[in-house]
Amino acid sequence: MNTLRDTAAVTGVGETRYTRGTEKSALRLTLEASLAAIRDAGLTPPDIDGIVAYASGAVVAEDLLTNFGCEDFRFSATTPMGGASAVAALQCASMAVSTGVATHVLIPLGRDGYSGARINRRVGQMRQFRVVSEFEAPVGANAPAQYYAPMARRHMELYGTTSEQFAEVALTMRRHAALNDNALMRTPITVADHHASRMIADPFRLLDCCLESDGGAAVVVSGAERATDMAQPPILLSGMGVGHPDSPSAITQRPDMTRLGLAKAAPRVFEMAGVTPDDIDVAEIYDCFTYTVICQLEDLGFCAKGEGGAFVEGGRIGLGGALPTNTHGGLLSQAHVAGLNHVVELVRQLRGETGARQVDGAEVGLVTGYGDLGDGSIAIMRRQ
Amino acid sequence: MTQRDRDTPLPVPTAESRPYWNGLRAHRLVLQRCAACKRPRHYPRPMCAACFSLDHEWFAASEQGLVHSWTVCHHAFHRGFRSETPYVLLTVDLTDGVRMVAPLVEADASRLSIGLPVVLDYQDVNEEITMPRFRIHERDE
Ligand SMILES: [Zn+2]
Numbered sequence: 157m158n159t160l161r162d163t164a165a166v167t168g169v170g171e172t173r174y175t176r177g178t179e180k181s182a183l184r185l186t187l188e189a190s191l192a193a194i195r196d197a198g199l200t201p202p203d204i205d206g207i208v209a210y211a212s213g214a215v216v217a218e219d220l221l222t223n224f225g226c227e228d229f230r231f232s233a234t235t236p237m238g239g240a241s242a243v244a245a246l247q248c249a250s251m252a253v254s255t256g257v258a259t260h261v262l263i264p265l266g267r268d269g270y271s272g273a274r275i276n277r278r279v280g281q282m283r284q285f286r287v288v289s290e291f292e293a294p295v296g297a298n299a300p301a302q303y304y305a306p307m308a309r310r311h312m313e314l315y316g317t318t319s320e321q322f323a324e325v326a327l328t329m330r331r332h333a334a335l336n337d338n339a340l341m342r343t344p345i346t347v348a349d350h351h352a353s354r355m356i357a358d359p360f361r362l363l364d365c366c367l368e369s370d371g372g373a374a375v376v377v378s379g380a381e382r383a384t385d386m387a388q389p390p391i392l393l394s395g396m397g398v399g400h401p402d403s404p405s406a407i408t409q410r411p412d413m414t415r416l417g418l419a420k421a422a423p424r425v426f427e428m429a430g431v432t433p434d435d436i437d438v439a440e441i442y443d444c445f446t447y448t449v450i451c452q453l454e455d456l457g458f459c460a461k462g463e464g465g466a467f468v469e470g471g472r473i474g475l476g477g478a479l480p481t482n483t484h485g486g487l488l489s490q491a492h493v494a495g496l497n498h499v500v501e502l503v504r505q506l507r508g509e510t511g512a513r514q515v516d517g518a519e520v521g522l523v524t525g526y527g528d529l530g531d532g533s534i535a536i537m538r539r540q
Numbered sequence: 541m542t543q544r545d546r547d548t549p550l551p552v553p554t555a556e557s558r559p560y561w562n563g564l565r566a567h568r569l570v571l572q573r574c575a576a577c578k579r580p581r582h583y584p585r586p587m588c589a590a591c592f593s594l595d596h597e598w599f600a601a602s603e604q605g606l607v608h609s610w611t612v613c614h615h616a617f618h619r620g621f622r623s624e625t626p627y628v629l630l631t632v633d634l635t636d637g638v639r640m641v642a643p644l645v646e647a648d649a650s651r652l653s654i655g656l657p658v659v660l661d662y663q664d665v666n667e668e669i670t671m672p673r674f675r676i677h678e679r680d681e
Contacts, residue, residue: 276617290557291583293549294671295642296629298617305611306631306641313609313654355626358612358649406583408631408641413609 160247161428163254165383165390166537168197168376169500174340174491176270178370182214186266187223189372197376198387199260204376206231206258208245210265210494212238212282212527214272220264231258236284238527239442240398240417242496246535247396249377259378265496266372274368275299284528287405300444301365303529305357307413308447312359314414315462317450319359321469323350325446326363326488328474333485335475335513340369341489364446366487373496375503384540391506394520394536395429397421401530410530418524418532419455426457429520429536433458436536437518438505439479440498442526443486449473452524455532480515495525499535506539548620550669557584559598564670567662571601571636582638602635603660604677612649630674632658642672651676 170192172185180188194201201224207217211234221229231252235244242265249261269275276299279285288297297303311317326345333339345363353362383390399421403409426432433456443449450464458479459467467473473481484490484501491497502523504510518539525533553561563570573580576593580601587594608631616622628644630652644652645661657677664670 287583289549290551290554292641293618294551294669295673296548296613296618296621296624296627297641298549298621301615302611302613302617302629306609306629309611310609310654355612355614357615408639409582413631 159428160250160254160393160396161430162392162394163380164250164377164393165380166375166393166499166503167260167378167383167386167388167390168193168199169503170194170196170374171338171497171500172266172372174338174369174371176340176369178268178271180268180370182266182268182272183219185268185370185372186215186264186374187220189266189374190220190262190264193262193374193376196388197260197378199376202226204260204262205229206249206252206261208233208235208248208261208263210234211236211241212278212494213265213267215264215266220262231261237398237525237531237533238284239444239494240525240527240531240533242494242499243523243525243533243535244398246377246393246499247398247533250393250396253377253379259382261377262374263377263496264372264374265493267493268370269368269492270370284405288529292408301357301360303407304445304448305360307407307451308359308445311414311447311451315465317465319351320347321450321465322359322364322446323347324468325443325449325473326350328468329443329482329486329488331474332483332513333489336484336490339485339490340367341485360445360447366444367489367492369491371491371493373493373500375496375499389507390540391503391537392540394431394538395425396535397425397428398531398533404529404531407529414451414461416451416455416526416530416532418452418526418534421532421534422456425534425536431520431536435520436479436522438483438502438515438521439481440483440502440521440523441481442495442498442524443482443488444526446488448526449481452526452532456522456524456534475513475515483510483513483515498523502537506537549618550665556586560584561669564662564672565668567670569601569603569660570598571638572596573599580636580638582640605632605634605640605658605660605674607652607654607656607658608633608639609654610644610649610652628652630658632674640672642674645673645675
């Protein structure tokens, strides 16, 4: 059967410094990160002939073309899935380079999420929130914390998941961030700190919620054959997929609100890659909230539905554990670049260039995206 | 509280949803269902996902429901709700088979559990808009 398995590779990655406060525009941040990724790949900007731009962002492909001086640009797309967009873009870019539509596709993402419009203003402008805006915003559901809290509460009531288990996720991300000099939140926290942080939307406390930050990340995707003689060891894209939950536009109407779109994509993606959850050496899981990590670990098949809380206990998702997760600190403690920072981190882990936070012998890894009320995306990568 | 004190976002009824909002305005729960297979649906939309009929009708639905989940909002993400925190938002399984999200009249979440019976209540916001809310269904009702 004809699949995308190992037909494309990530050949370049780049990031800006992450900050909370910037004078730079989202476009400037996007260009800085893009230039870093393009140079990392051993290319120059005009070599880029395809772009998958962030559908929920301020920057469009034309903005980059103008600055790059691209003369023979061939492929432009977006993957409008909110926080699942960046990983979905890997699938989109792979389709372009493996079919010869483009040679080097850039996935750029820059945002001034701290200094510009904050999340409560951003969601009101997104078309995919039209239904929620009419029926749920007027009763007081105005931001993701309030949309997702009932999912977490139901999981707690049905399965006995606890706030201590949420704290375990937050503490682990913070410990990893302490090993990353480009992470924003590096001061260690305790379970007591977690429980003392103010309640935002019960059961989510402040330390269950991701950061808002300024910065950019970018990756370059090239055909697998072409990748063998580029600047970096190629990191092959072995399995990719996306999934939408039932009732994708309204969590309220979803038959099972503890099951995400990721659950539909996961079996397809593992099959495409020819691996099982046991083969995954390192995982970068979209962590807009602590609970979201627990739920995705279940939907990915690392444990059964309802067992995610127990799964994250005992150091299992920390460095040295069975499934080191969000080794960069994640959205919770590194920065929020809509999960493209998770892609960058996985590539660096598989190259073996992450220093103090390196997972020994990491050969196969997984990254997820989550967004727009439950859409999911997955990529499984491996070192060639 | 009257709308004069409130600055909360208000719904903008569409051709598709207006009978629902008109129902609330009259203190009745009016929901949409498929005219062909009679399957109820919420939120209002053009097509039945079971039989793909584009014909729909409206019916007077039961105001009873059971708690499906909830959150207690301590942080207001919209300035209009700052004076209301903490407030409880319920997700409710209505008797007719669809769900609804609306505030609980009381701010106390300590009595909540999955399956707790609640009943719909109405809050007039201004001359056009009435918002739904729930109260716990007391045993002697
Ligand atoms: Zn029908």
